[in-house]
Amino acid sequence: MKSINDNDIRSFVDAVSSFFFHITREKVEIRAAYLVEGEIQASTFDLTSYITLSGDFSGRVYFSAPRVMVAHLLLAMHEPDRGDERLLDAVGEIANTISGNARKHFGESMQISVPVAQVTGAGWLNTAVSPHSYVILVKWKQYRASVVVDIQRTA
């Protein structure tokens, strides 16, 4: 069983980067990339969206960001409504972009669920599928967000 490689992971990060660039003409930058074992603490930030992968792959890809960052994003989108629902919609859209890029990168062999977005308070944990999940900390303007890649090949 072959592990996913950095190109695979980058496809998810690139999706986030493209999303921000498309809206704000500013790319996100990778500030750190490391591993977490066992449980995913995407709760570092307030809002989290994820897609679930199956087929030749299994696991989830998360995007988590602080509320203020998503609100700033909505501001850049000239979106007057910056309530929780709209904020979750925005992180959901980012997960959707990740999904599209993943489909393009991995091809037909990857099956992807509809994105799920939720408020993730402190202490929110989710059990990881893979032994080690990748956490990629990204920076947009002065904010930090994370892309967590918890997938492994099943075929």
Added chain:
Amino acid sequence: MNKNNEQSIFARYRKIILAVILFMVADSLVIGINFYNTYKADESAISINLSGRQRMLSQRMAKVLLLLQRGLDANVETSIVRSQKDVDLPIDLYNAPANVIHNLQELDETAKLFSTTLKGFRDGDTVTGGDGHPAFLPKVETETSRQIVADADTIWGPYSELLQPLLGEKRNFSVAQLEEAVTYAQENNLKILRLMNDLTTDLEVVANKRASTLRIVLVIGIIVAFINFSYTVVISIRDLMSGDKKLAESRNENAEILATVHEGLFLLSKDKKLGTQFSESLPRMLHMDIVPGMDFMPILQNMVSPEVYESAVDYIELLLGERVKESLVTSLNPLTNVPVNMLDKFGAVQNRYLSFFFNRALVKGVISHVLVTVQDVTDKVLLMQQIEQAKSKTKIEVESLLRLAGSDFPSLQQFIDNTGRSLSQINEKLSQPQEDERARLHTLNYIMRLIHGIKGEAAILGIDVLENYAHESEQELVAMRESGHGLNGEQMLRVAVLLEGFYERYSSLSAIVSRLSEALGTKRTPPAEGAEDTEQTESARDASQTQTLTPGQPVQAQHPFAGQIAALAQRIAADHGKQVEISCQLEGFASLPPHVIQELQSISIQLVRNALTHGIETPGERAERNKPVPGALGIWCKYLGNDNYDFSVRDDGRGIVPERLRNHLVKSGRMSMAEASALSDTEIAKLIFQPGVSSAAVPDKDAGHGVGLDAVMEKVKAIHGRMQVRSRPDTFTEFHVQFSAAG
């Protein structure tokens, strides 16, 4: 084969061929009969025409005779009859008027024509035709005509006799003879006329019968021809329909096969174009739309590597050529289990494996096409790869297990602990966002040192799987550092992936060590007989455990590390084609605090690597320099008193050559020639402890990445030691680490 083919064609079209032959025979027959009847009709026309002329001639003869008689009467007073008082005397025609002569001549011609024509009717002969030209007059055929001609002959015989004196150039007749002829003519003229009329009528009847026969023959011929044509058409249509049906069935079967078969099938023409028919799976397999007549080679070129493509071009040329036997070149097929790049419907690059098989298609023994069969063997190849990986993994695990089973178990446990700690430290460092370039470079060097440490420890324990992976990772990190900017975002991602690779291997190793631990129990099994090193190990341990160190009384027993470092040194020397004699004396080593031992081990591993890579020359070089072929490598730990120790590694190799280092620094772009020249030899030599500085011409697994001495210095600092270097070009290099066991 040709004969069989012809027989097969005749059998298939037998009925049509026979129908055509029958048509031709019937047609020829009708044409023959028609021709014959036409000929006969011509003859009938002549006969009827001449029969009619006989009527006219008989009347003209009678008229001429009467005119002659009247002409003579009119000239009774003339000289021609005046001198001829007697009617029996020949008439003097010398002075006869022109009309008499004309009438005589006309009688002459008419009688002659009548006579020959009548004879022609009787016997068949060439006579003067109606147009004055000779024409063949067939003898009459019917009994009636023959009787008429016979009757006419009967009348004409005496008539002709009576006319004889009046005919010819020397005609000589008397009035009496003329009158006799006139009288006969008058008596028989109507009879002859009637007979000739009857003859004409009878001839017309014959001609009509013949015309009727011709019509019947023509009608029959047309009917036969029509029937034959209809039969031919029916047979042809039936055969064509049958052929079409078979063709359609065959085509349907082909289509069914091509729609069902999983393989991609198509014919390749001699100009390497795809045929008109191909299996439905082919476009799916090649991930592209296929159009008949497409060039195959560009399709292939886009899918496979340039090397494979070139080989494939040669192979297909060989197959299409007549010179080489197919069976001889099959094994050369470069397109089996070949990796191909294709875009799927989402535009993503798909790595698949395809096999292309080629078979010549022969027509009459000549290559017409090449049948190409394409199989998607991705699953098979991946399965084979997985099996290979599993085999390899199992082999590595078994080898590791065997090697580890023979290793010093506490060292192994120590290695597991150390490695786990190093990996955690790397991950911890990675998780800290690096804001500036200097911090990122610092992080990179930090990670490199930790990985270098893992590599060294893995090498000393012979854990190839981690040593090799650490080396590969180190190479990548060196390349990142060469970029000069430290870790950027993408590189951080890459390092995280490398770290995951470490964790994977580390987990497997941990599991093996755990299993070993369970198998061996908490205590080491007794050493095997004759296992000298192990005995030494045990005795050293015992010594370290039982002896109490006092200043001036170092531990004399050897630490197991002595054997391990010697073995590593011999392996590295062998890898570099060098020979080395190792002297290792680790006085008091076993009684040092564990963290000091660990650091000293790492230091010595790196220094030994460096000594064997950069220092000790090849046997050839050493011989040229009049040195003993085996290099000398010393590793010593000396107790200096008051808890102070001197740990040193010495080799009798090339030494540190400042000029060489200077050149290397300039070449690698780390400093300008002016800067390098401005530094003293000592200052230059000190630079070897900086990250990224190496004097190795070609980096390899053991040294040359500029990581080692940087890491060594870190470790010297970790034990609060002091590093000294002594060296003489082409003579020796000696590293001394002086430290206190008290910390």
